Amino acid sequence: MKKIEAVIFDWAGTTVDFGSFAPTQIFVDAFKRAYDFEITLAESRGPMGMGKIDHIRTLLQDPKIKARWFAQFGVEPTEKEVKEIYDTFMPLQIEAVVNFAEPLDGVIELMASLRENGIKIGSCSGYPTPVMAALVPAAEGYGYKPDCVVASDEIAVGSRPGPWMALKNVIELGVMNVAHCIKVDDAVAGMHEGINAGMWTVGISVSGNEFGATYDEYRAMTQAEVDERKKVAVEKLTKAGAHYVIDTIADLPTVILDIERRLNSGERP
Incomplete structure (x- = not known):
């Protein structure tokens, strides 16, 4: 019987921080504080x-944002501005991230179930090491502790959409076959990461970046509003290559069973 060896999870919007608000709001704040320049929360996502x-570099190259920047400053943004906004972003993010460290509903139960079934638990994030140094122990205080954590700045060649953070998890966890791994993420770049790593790739719609609502906002929505937002998220994640899209990681166990069925019938991701 072929079994899943490891699941590699994203953090914000996937295992913690419903709606992925810790990073998105801080991008808005950092642009404002560094240059008195406004971007929207939707743009930041x-x-x-x-x-x-x-x-940050990608945001400043967005045609609409770049045009507004030129209109405000008379020049296009350069690497100097990228670094200054990043330097403003970092302390704000480190301070804020601990407030978004509580695991989402079902996370602790899922981790216990994975371990009971001999499945290793990896993780990686777009957050750099100093942010993860604050987030990881805060999440552990709530009971969430993956077997491996990889931060975006640990990889010299870059982070997502490349496969390198996911593959570093494979190495650190001692996984024998990447086709027996699942990458779970709420963002388009995370779908590309999983596909590029040769893994089964699962998108998270409702709790994630593409849905873009807090848990309280989600709970207050009509079913029609939920369905509309979810449709957009599912379409984006599927287009990016997701093999499956689920609402939250609480829905992952049935996906694992189906992937193992497919592996045992000779399929690969």
Whole structure:
């Protein structure tokens, strides 16, 4: 019988921080504080999943944002502005991230179930090491502790959409076959990461970046509102290559069973 060896999870929007608000709001705040320049929360979500300096770099190359920047400053943004916004972002993010460390509903139970079934638990994030150094122990205080954590700045060649953070998990966890791994993420860049790593790739719709609502906002929505937002999220994640899209990781056990069925019938991701 072929079994899943490891599941590699994203953090914000996947295992913690319903709606992925810790990073998105801080991008808005950092642009405002560094240059008195405004971006919207929706714009800040666009490159989610990338390493944070790459995220800022990508935002500044967005045609609409770049046009507003030129209108305000008379020049196009350069690498100097990227670094200054990033330097502003980092302390704000480190301070804020501990407030978003509580695991989402079902996370602790899922981790216990994975371990009972001999499945290793990896993780990686678009957050750099100093942010993860604050987030990881805060999450552990709530009972969530993956077997491996990889931060975006640990990889010299870059982070998502490349496969390298996921593959570093494979090495650190001692996984024998990447086709027996599942990458779980709420962002488009995370789907690309999983596909590029040769893994089964599962998108998270409702709790994630593409849905973009807090848990309280989600609970207050009509079913029609939920369905509409979810449809958009599912379409984005599927287009990015997700083999499956689920509402939250509480729905993952049935996906694992189906992937193992497919592995045993000779399929590969």
